[in-house]
Amino acid sequence: MAGFARFQAVLRLFDETASAWTVPAMSDALGVPASTVYRTVRDLVAGGFLEAAHESVYRLGSAFIEYDRLLRLTDPLVAAGRGALHDLVAQAHTPCVALLSRLYNDQVMCVVDEAARDTAFRPSYERGRPMPLTQGATSKVILAHLPARQLNRLIGGPKDGDARHAALRRELADIRKRGFCATASEIDAGLAGIAAPVIVREAGIIASLSLVADDSRLEESQRRRLVLLVVSAASLVAEELRYALTPPTIVEPRHKMVKQ
Amino acid sequence: MAGFARFQAVLRLFDETASAWTVPAMSDALGVPASTVYRTVRDLVAGGFLEAAHESVYRLGSAFIEYDRLLRLTDPLVAAGRGALHDLVAQAHTPCVALLSRLYNDQVMCVVDEAARDTAFRPSYERGRPMPLTQGATSKVILAHLPARQLNRLIGGPKDGDARHAALRRELADIRKRGFCATASEIDAGLAGIAAPVIVREAGIIASLSLVADDSRLEESQRRRLVLLVVSAASLVAEELRYALTPPTIVEPRHKMVKQ
């Protein structure tokens, strides 16, 4: 293990259930000598990616908060999504959570979320949490609009198809045709998801905007209304992105030299 | 430049005003050959720390969103602060923004923020934004409770004191004695800040909890009430942290081997 992988491997140790690590424990878990891990950790601490808590225990560092803010402020999808989701949950006039999600490696990740006032539940999809590719309206809408090659890589080519695989393919084709996807209890029991695609081919953006609401309270007319809201919010976001991205974001070299 | 510095240098290029970079531009800015930067960027993209937008332009990657979520969920200070700030802005009964901030390298960074309903302004202090050490109630409260050695390193030893330096020292001593700090228009014109320390020595935690409100609307009685609120919220957070951290977070080695 070398180069960046070394740092990645350490950072990947941290998750919801293991949020604090000692160096010996990392050394153990990674099968790498302690002296090596100490050096790696020292670098990560210097960069703010890890922080020494008390008693030789390390946690994720504040640099992630800093970079997350930058991303929130500067990422076109996130920026466009924030306003749209805010409006969407207000117009929904019912407890719900709105999400904007995109592909992230082999999973789908929500990059903006917003809950309506007085929404008691929280869906499993939430900002920053990687979710499975093939379940839930949010993910399926993204899958449905992926270029064929990429889709094949992610869920396997059309030939190696068992029955479930063929069914998924059919469902995706259907979603593409309809322009939205609605599911219930696929991710969270009792919650329904309604998702529509946010596609800006020129910019390589394939995302999905979705609304999660309590399924039992969702009458058919209400459901149709929300589908319309979601679909139009999604095309609004797409439009905003097209507009924001046409004068392609200028990259100005700053001729800043790096020290050392 | 080698090791981790290489990756850091690339990531540090990204900020609010330069959020999208081409490799040639990075190569230029860093004074490093393009072929080298391509390799570095490839690693960062593989790790999710950078993402290729359209047309050979790179942006910060979603890994930051993922790690930020983990941090939000697992960092004791952040976790304790979220609830406290939520309650605080509700009890304030006036438009305001509450912040929980800590030292971050040579600056102060807010790690949780929460605005009361119908708060029109947004203070410069916001989650993830590094702020100067010596201005604003938020920062001063932190400075005031730093161990002498650390303080000397950050603002210079007691001997090399000009008038301003001596005044700051006096102010810090005063803050330590009073147990809070209130300022007005030090960071944002027209906004007042009230901050109290969140100290948990056993855990090495030195943070500050603050409330920002419109200065012109702030009568003396109201101000006193808010000071009380802030001070008690701060000690509540400290107490919660002591409780959460006494059974020191167990680090369970997972004996997970790294691939490759």
Next chain:
DNA sequence: AAATTAATTCTCAAAAAATGAGAATATTGA
């Protein structure tokens, strides 16, 4: 205060990886 234990840094030679310049290749837009 000394002793014990654990954490962390240091040392150094061997092994591995990064570097840079340019060639080779892919991708993109006209």
Next chain:
DNA sequence: TCAATATTCTCATTTTTTGAGAATTAATTT
């Protein structure tokens, strides 16, 4: 299709990283 860029590749050289254990430091106990 052609040009213009972007990106990857190649390879000899230089520079790190690595790992094992010793040395040091820090924390805790006796």
